[in-house]
Structure formats: structure tokens, C-alpha cells
Amino acid sequence: xxxxxxxxxxxxxxxxxxxxxxxxxxxxxxxxxxxxxxxxxxxxxxxxxxxxxxxxxxxxxxxxxxxxxxxxxxxxxxxxxxxxxxxxxxxxxxxxxxxxxxxxxxxxxxxxxxxxxxxxxxxxxxxxxxxxxxxxxxxxxxxxxxxxxxxxxxxxxxxxxxxxxxxxxxxxxxxxxxxxxxxxxxxxxxxxxxxxxxxxxxxxxxxxxxxxxxxxxxxxxxxxxxxxxxxxxxxxxxxxxxxxxxxxxxxxxxxxxxxxxxxxxxxxxxxxxxxxxxxxxxxxxxxxxxxxxxxxxxxxxxxxxxxxxxxxxxxxxxxxxxxxxxxxxxxxxxxxxxxxxxxxxxxxxxxxx
Amino acid sequence: xxxxxxxxxxxxxxxxxxxxxxxxxxxxxxxxxxxxxxxxxxxxxxxxxxxxxxxxxxxxxxxxxxxxxxxxxxxxxxxxxxxxxxxxxxxxxxxxxxxxxxxxxxxxxxxxxxxxxxxxxxxxxxxxxxxxxxxxxxxxxxxxxxxxxxxxxxxxxxxxxxxxxxxxxxxxxxxxxxxxxxxxxxxxxxxxxxxxxxxxxxxxxxxxxxxxxxxxxxxxxxxxxxxxxxxxxxxxxxxxxxxxxxxxxxxxxxxxxxxxxxxxxxxxxxxxxxxxxxxxxxxxxxxxxxxxxxxxxxxxxxxxxxxxxxxxxxxx
Numbered sequence: 230x231x232x233x234x235x236x237x238x239x240x241x242x243x244x245x246x247x248x249x250x251x252x253x254x255x256x257x258x259x260x261x262x263x264x265x266x267x268x269x270x271x272x273x274x275x276x277x278x279x280x281x282x283x284x285x286x287x288x289x290x291x292x293x294x295x296x297x298x299x300x301x302x303x304x305x306x307x308x309x310x311x312x313x314x315x316x317x318x319x320x321x322x323x324x325x326x327x328x329x330x331x332x333x334x335x336x337x338x339x340x341x342x343x344x345x346x347x348x349x350x351x352x353x354x355x356x357x358x359x360x361x362x363x364x365x366x367x368x369x370x371x372x373x374x375x376x377x378x379x380x381x382x383x384x385x386x387x388x389x390x391x392x393x394x395x396x397x398x399x400x401x402x403x404x405x406x407x408x409x410x411x412x413x414x415x416x417x418x419x420x421x422x423x424x425x426x427x428x429x430x431x432x433x434x435x436x437x438x439x440x441x442x443x444x445x446x447x448x449x450x451x452x453x454x455x456x457x458x459x460x461x462x463x464x465x466x467x468x469x470x471x472x473x474x475x476x477x478x479x480x481x482x483x484x485x486x487x488x489x490x491x492x493x494x495x496x497x498x499x500x501x502x503x504x505x506x507x508x509x510x511x512x513x514x515x516x517x518x519x520x521x522x523x524x525x526x527x528x529x530x531x532x533x534x535x536x537x538x539x540x541x542x543x544x545x546x547x548x549x550x551x552x553x554x555x556x557x558x559x560x561x562x563x564x565x566x567x568x569x570x571x572x573x574x575x576x577x578x579x580x581x582x
Numbered sequence: 583x584x585x586x587x588x589x590x591x592x593x594x595x596x597x598x599x600x601x602x603x604x605x606x607x608x609x610x611x612x613x614x615x616x617x618x619x620x621x622x623x624x625x626x627x628x629x630x631x632x633x634x635x636x637x638x639x640x641x642x643x644x645x646x647x648x649x650x651x652x653x654x655x656x657x658x659x660x661x662x663x664x665x666x667x668x669x670x671x672x673x674x675x676x677x678x679x680x681x682x683x684x685x686x687x688x689x690x691x692x693x694x695x696x697x698x699x700x701x702x703x704x705x706x707x708x709x710x711x712x713x714x715x716x717x718x719x720x721x722x723x724x725x726x727x728x729x730x731x732x733x734x735x736x737x738x739x740x741x742x743x744x745x746x747x748x749x750x751x752x753x754x755x756x757x758x759x760x761x762x763x764x765x766x767x768x769x770x771x772x773x774x775x776x777x778x779x780x781x782x783x784x785x786x787x788x789x790x791x792x793x794x795x796x797x798x799x800x801x802x803x804x805x806x807x808x809x810x811x812x813x814x815x816x817x818x819x820x821x822x823x824x825x826x827x828x829x830x831x832x833x834x835x836x837x838x839x840x841x842x843x844x845x846x847x848x849x850x851x852x853x854x855x856x857x858x859x860x861x862x863x864x865x866x867x868x869x870x871x872x873x874x875x876x877x878x879x880x881x882x883x884x885x886x887x888x889x890x891x892x893x894x895x896x897x898x
Contacts, residue, residue, distance in 0.1 A: 239695035243684055250683040250719075418679035423735070426642055426673040427696040428665045582644065 236429055240437035245444060247411070254407060258449055262399040263456045269395075269518075270388045270461050280305045281355040282323040284314035290329035290339055294359075297366040298327075304358050318344060325355035333367055392457035393544035394517035396450055397479060401511065401537050403449060404483030405490065405504050408438045412491035413500040422582040435576055439484040446480040447473075454548075466551030474554060475547055478561055479540040482568030486536065488575040495580070511537035539563035593620040595743050595774040596641055600650035603636050603798075610636040612798035613650070618743075623765070623775040625789030625806075627782060627883060629893070633798035634778035635676055638747050641776065642673050655742060669698055672741030674732045676748050682721030686712055686731055689720060690738055697739040710734045710764050726757030733764055744768060746777040750784060762788060782883035786810075794887055801890050809886045814839045815851030818885050819862060821876035822847050831869060835861045844888060851881065851889070 248254055281304040285295045295306035309317065317323045326344040333339050341363070345352035365371075415421050424434060450472070457463035465472060490507055494500040514521055514528075515537035524532060532538050543560040546552045554561065596618035603611040610633045618624040626634045639645040640652060643659040655670055657663040680689050690703040701709070707716055710730040715723060723731065729749060736744055746765070750758040758781075765788055769775060779785050785792045786806040794802040794809070802809055829841040832850060837858030840851040852858035855878060866873055887893075 234691070234695045236695040239692050243681065243688065243692045246688065247681055247683045415681070419675055420678060420680060422644060423673070423675055423678045423680075424696075426644055426668065426671075426675065427693065427739075428668040428698075429696040 237433045237437060237440070240429075240433055241440040241444075244411070244437050244441040248407065248441065248445070257406065258399070258403040258445065259452050262395050262449075262453050266388075266392060266395050266453060266456055267460065269391055270457075281325070281351060281358055282307065283355055283359055284309050284317050284323040284326045286311045286314050286326065286328040288329070289331040290333075293332050293366070294327055294329050294341075294363065297362045298359055300366070301358060301362045304355060304362070315344070318346075324349065324351045325359060327359055386461075388457065388461045389463050389549055390520075390545070391518070392453060392461075392463045393548045394541050395457075396453050396476070396548075397515070397537055397541040397544050398512070398517045399449055399453060400446065400476065400479040400540065401483045401508060403445070404442055404480060405487040405508060407442070407445075408484055408487035409491040409500045409504050410497065411438070412488065413494055413497055416495060416580065416582075417497070419582070421580075425581040431579065431581070432576055435488050435572065435579070438488060439481055439572070442480045442484045443477060446476055450476045463548075465548050467547035467553070468551075471547045471554050472544075475540070475543045475557070475561070478564045478568070479536075479544075482536050482540070482564045482571075485568035485571035485575065488579075489571040492575045492579045511535050514538065516541050534563060536564055536567040539567075594618070594653075595620045595622075596624075596652075596654050596776060598641065598650060598652045601637065601640065601647055601652065602649035603633075603640060603645065603647050610798055611640070611647070614795075614798065614800060616793065616800065618774060618776050620742075620774050621769075621772055622790040623769050623777065623788050625785035625792040626776070626778040626795055627780065627785040627789075627792050627887070628778075628795030629780055629887075632795040634780075634795055635747055636798075637795070638745055638776065638778055639675075642671065642745050643667065669739065670742045672736035672739055672744045674736040674744075674746045674749055676751070678732060680720050680728070680731060680735070683719060685717050685719055686723070686734075687716045689731065690734055693735045694738045700739040701737065703738070706734045706738045709737060709767065711760065724757075726753050726760060729753060729757065729761060730764065733761060737764075737768065741773070743774045743776065746775065748778055748780070750779070750781065758784070782887070786883055792883065794883070794890065796887075796891050802886060806883055809883060810881050813851050813881050813886060813889055815853060815881050815885075817852050817855040817858075817878050818881050819850040819852055819855070819859060819876070819878045820847050821873045823866075823871055823873045827866075827869075827871055832862060832865065835865060837861065840889065842888065842892070844892065847875075849885075849888065851885070 283298050283304050283306045285291050285298070285306050285308050287308055287310050291308055295308050298304050298306035307317070307323065311328070314323070314326045318326045324345065328342040328344070330340040331337065343356050343359070345356055347353060425431070454465060486507065490503045491500050494503060514524065514532050515535050517537070521529065521532045521538060533542070539560040543557040543564070546557045594617055596616065598614065598616045601611050601614040601616070602609070612633075614637060616637075626637065628634050636645060640647045641654060643654070643664060652659060654667060657667050659667070684692070686707065687703050690706055694700055694703055704716075707713055710733055712727060712730055712734065715727055720728065720731065733746070733749060736746070744765070749765070750761050753761065762784070765775060765777070775788070777788065789806060791804060792806050792809060793800045804812070826843055826846070827848065832838055832841050832848070835858065837852045837854040838850055839853055842849045850858070850862065859878065
């Protein structure tokens with residue numbers, strides 16, 4: 230009799246072979262995140278900040294204002310008739326409209342009107358920049374000696390923020406879709422029932438998904454991180470060991486959640502609906518594309534309890550800040566708690582036929 | 583039956599009593615008694631919807647029954663011996679689609695790993711004659727080859743009992759013959775088979791005993807030849823007439839045992855065809871009934887089913 234291979238090893242092996250033989254899955258797991266990183270990296274690449282656009286309404290004193298503005302490094306003036314200036318403001322072509330009643334002289338202080346949308350940060354900046362420029366041109370004293378030190382640290386650009394988020398998002402997506410679809414397809418084809426008719430341990434079947442995910446995880450994370458490094462010089466500040474630990478925790482977590490979502494549905498449509506229901510909130514809330522700090526403070530605790538948020542935070546701590554695992558223990562706990570609880574619950578309610 | 587198997591025939595492989603299974607308002611199995619002896623091939627014959635699959639899946643421990651008792655190899659499902667029992671049975675489900683992206687050999691290797699003991703992959707591949715397709719993906723196999731692979735997955739554990747749910751449905755004659763040979767080889771090695779089918783020739787060919795099932799009940803149970811003999815007829819005469827003719831017209835004729843109607847055809851069970859046929863033709867001519875499509879054949883299990891239910895096996 231041939232020596233008997235372990236069923237869990239065989240199930241994992243079968244899963245890996247099946248995955249590698251499905252070109253679409255390989256695309257979504259490896260190519261898609263890289264394309265996404267490329268597109269977003271280009272769209273939000275850090276360039277010199279654009280100059281603030283200031284419209285100066287024609288009239289007495291307009292020359293003084295526009296010369297003062299043009300002398301600054303941050304703003305540029307356009308002299309326009311009042312109607313055109315307001316139209317440009319409305320269309321967003323200029324950030325600020327300045328109207329002045331005349332040249333300044335010792336006899337007269339000019340009346341200056343700023344028109345802008347106070348909800349736009351550029352408009353508020355333009356307003357401050359112009360008043361500063363006008364003050365200087367009148368020789369009014371500064372608040373003191375002012376020094377400017379521009380700071381552009383690598384690791385604080387948008388792409389630096391984005392890459393760890395994409396790693397997290399990808400771990401979630403490939404875990405959920407990869408597992409969810411395989412399980413439901415096997416169920417509709419009555420393959421699960423066939424397995425249930427063998428002495429196979431049911432936990433082995435479910436565990437094989439988590440195990441096969443671990444193997445792909447390295448390739449997946451390496452694809453996104455490597456791309457970020459080559460194309461945008463995004464560096465992993467922390468240790469690769471820490472990155473590996475966090476990634477494994479994330480992959481196991483979403484394997485568990487994927488199994489849970491796929492535990493009952495009988496159709497692909499059914500499982501797709503559940504997948505989207507579970508993933509969409511995390512796409513929006515978990516700080517992949519923008520920081521969840523933008524949501525109201527009261528929501529932060531709940532958002533941080535989401536597995537993807539915890540994973541993204543832990544990944545950023547390692548990749549961007551280089552803090553050790555000890556600093557991220559709450560996140561790791563959240564991630565593992567989700568994974569283990571989901572797995573055990575999935576095992577209980579799993580539908581084999 | 584093999585001599586070796588016969589000596590073991592006292593022992594029971596499957597025993598069930600008063601089996602009931604309901605799905606909502608539908609009673610799929612309505613108080614079924616069944617006994618499969620070790621070493622025999624037991625056929626469950628019946629039309630689609632008769633409850634064959636439900637019965638088999640209860641016996642396989644995949645579906646829970648509502649009432650009655652089931653014992654397989656001396657063990658009841660759910661009493662702590664399930665895993666042990668699964669080591670000893672081989673199962674082929676109706677319409678299971680194995681993973682399409684694995685090869686034949688990989689699939690069997692996977693199934694083999696679930697069992698403590700059994701055949702090596704290549705051994706079982708040879709048993710079902712898939713040597714040339716060893717490295718072919720499952721998705722590329724023909725219907726017949728897939729069925730043989732499914733059978734191989736059931737055989738890989740070297741089971742004591744093989745449960746086969748419609749193993750040849752949808753196959754061409756060549757494919758069916760191939761499957762039959764594999765099953766016969768398993769029986770020759772002393773294995774026990776419980777198979778369901780709606781092909782009466784399959785049941786007649788393979789089964790030592792056949793239970794005819796209808797509406798969740800067994801309506802007849804015996805060796806195929808004896809079931810046919812129970813009709814008291816050797817031949818069946820069928821013909822078509824414009825409109826039904828009263829049964830009484832033909833009942834008294836020499837050699838005619840029974841007269842029935844089915845799908846606008848008259849069906850006669852006859853004992854001595856040489857005597858009966860001329861008498862039937864003469865009588866029909868005498869009373870002026872026009873008939874056509876007259877044919878005769880040896881009585882089969884299908885005729886037993888028609889006789890018992892008034893319907894054909896394919897009528898559902």
C-alpha cells in the first residue's frame with residue numbers, strides 16, 4: 230500500500246492547483262491590484278502645488294492688487310471685469326475674487342472685498358495669501374522674523390498611504406472572492422455532498438482554504454509592495470518579518486470571513502450579494518483610499534473594530550512608520566478574533582448539500 | 583452469484599425498517615423496508631421521483647430520515663460510528679460534478695487521501711479503464727469517462743458496499759456496458775452493491791434482487807427472473823387500435839393471461855405465443871377492429887412495473 234498523504238495537505242494541494250489553473254482568478258488577485266495602484270499613484274502623484282488663482286476686478290487699485298499678488302510665489306492674478314470674474318469663481322477657475330476701491334495712500338485706506346467659497350480650503354488659503362501680499366506691499370510690519378522650511382518626507386505622500394491600504398484591500402478581496410466562489414461552486418455541483426460522503430474531516434476541508442491562501446499571500450503582497458517600491462519608491466520602513474506576520478493574520482482572517490459568507494448560500498448570485506454586503510462598508514470606511522479620521526469621531530471606535538481597518542492600520546504601522554508588532558497588538562487581536570470566530574461559526578453552520 | 587459471496591449471504595449489509603422521509607408536504611419515502619445481503623447486488627428500480635435517490639442518500643448517511651431505522655454494516659448513522667462507516671462504504675451520487683481543473687489522477691489522489699486504506703490511484707484508474715486519460719483534466723472528459731471517474735472515486739477506498747445512484751443515466755450503450763463491467767468486477771471480488779436505476783435492463787442484468795419502487799414504497803421485491811415470472815407470462819403482445827376495445831373481448835382467448843391498456847395501446851400478457859397470437863388476430867378480425875403496430879417481446883421488468891402500476895417506468 231502506498232504511504233498515505235495527509236488529507237489536509239492533499240486538499241490544500243488540490244485547491245492551489247485549481248486556483249492556478251483559473252486564469253481569471255490569477256488576474257484579479259495579482260494583476261488587478263497592481264493596475265489599481267498604478268492608476269491611483271499617477272492620479273495622486275505628488276507634484277508642486279498648483280498656484281492659487283485670483284481674479285482681480287478691473288477698476289482703480291486693480292493694478293496695485295494684481296502686482297502685489299504676482300509678486301508672491303503662491304498665487305497668480307487675473308484682471309477681469311466684474312461679471313467675468315464672478316463667472317470664473319462660480320466655475321471654479323479662480324479660487325478668489327478681489328475687488329478694491331482704489332490705490333492706497335496716506336489719505337485713504339482702500340476698501341477691499343474678498344469673494345470666495347469658505348468651504349473650499351484653496352479659497353481660504355487664497356484669501357489669506359492675498360491679504361498677506363497686500364499688507365507687505367504697503368510696508369506694514371511682519372509679526373516677527375518668519376522662516377519657512379518646506380517638508381516633504383518620503384512616507385507621507387498619498388501613494389505611501391495608499392499602498393498599505395491596497396495590500397489590505399487585496400487580502401480581503403482575494404480571500405473573500407477566492408474562497409466564496411470555490412465553496413459555492415462546489416456546493417452547486419454537489420461536490421461538497423460527495424466529500425461529506427467520505428471520512429474527510431470537515432474542518433480539513435475548510436482549513437485547506439486558509440492554508441492555500443497562505444501560499445498565495447506572499448505572491449500577492451509582494452506584487453503590490455514590489456510595484457509600489459519600483460514605480461513610486463514606496464519603502465517598507467518596518468521589518469519584513471513584521472509585514473509577513475500582519476499579512477498572514479489578515480489572510481487568515483478574511484479566509485475565515487469568506488468561509489462564513491459562503492457557509493450557506495446555494496447560488497453564485499446569493500454569495501455575491503453577501504460578499505458585497507460584507508465588503509462594501511469596509512471598502513468605504515476602513516481607510517483604504519482615504520483616512521477614516523474624516524468620519525465623525527463617534528464612529529471611529531466602530532470603524533476600528535472592522536477587520537479591514539485593523540489590518541490597514543497594522544500594515545501602515547509596519548510599512549509607513551516602521552513601528553514594531555507590539556504597538557499594533559490591538560489591531561492584531563481584532564484581526565485574529567474576526568478570523569477565528571468566523572471560522573468556527575462557519576464550521577458549525579456550513580451547508581454540505 | 584459468486585460461491586464465496588453466497589457463503590456470506592446470511593449476513594446483512596443494509597437493513598432498514600419503516601423508513602419515512604418527508605420534504606414539506608411531500609412524502610418522498612413512505613415506510614420502506616429493505617434488506618441488502620452481503621455480497622449481493624441489490625437494485626432499486628423505479629421511475630424518476632419514486633424516492634430512490636432519497637432512500638439511497640439516507641442509507642449513505644447524507645440525509646436524515648423522519649422515522650424508521652437504518653443500519654449499514656451493523657451501524658446506525660449518528661451513533662458515533664459515522665466516520666468508521668464512511669471508511670467502509672463507497673458512494674457515487676447522482677450528478678456529482680468533480681472539480682474540472684484537476685486531472686483524473688489528481689482527483690483520485692485527493693479522494694484516496696481521505697481513507698485509511700484503499701487502492702493506489704493507478705490501480706483504480708486501471709479498474710475503470712481510464713489509463714489513457716490519467717493526466718487529462720476532468721473538464722475534458724466525456725460523459726461516460728466522468729461516470730467512470732465517479733465510480734473510481736467510490737472504489738478507491740476498497741469499500742465493502744458500493745452505493746450507486748443511477749450510474750449509467752445519460753450514457754450511450756458502450757458507456758453503460760463499460761460501467762457494468764466495472765460493477766461486475768467489484769461484485770466478483772465479493773463486494774456488495776446497492777444501485778438505483780430506471781433502466782429495467784440494467785436492473786435485470788446486474789441485480790441479484792430487485793425492489794420495484796413507486797411513490798416512496800416498494801411494490802415488489804424478488805430476483806429479476808422471478809419478478810418477470812410472477813406475471814405468469816412469457817411474452818407480451820402489444821398493438822394499437824383506433825379507440826379502446828373492451829378488455830373482455832380478449833380475456834377469454836387461449837394463452838392470454840392478462841389484458842391492459844397503456845397510452846392508447848392494448849397490452850396482453852400471454853403464455854404460449856404460438857397459440858395466443860393467431861387467436862388474438864382472428865378475434866380482432868372477427869369483431870372488425872382495425873389494429874396496427876402489433877409487436878411481441880419477451881416479458882421484462884418493465885412489464886412487471888406496468889402490470890403493477892399501470893404506468894411505464896419512463897412516464898414518471
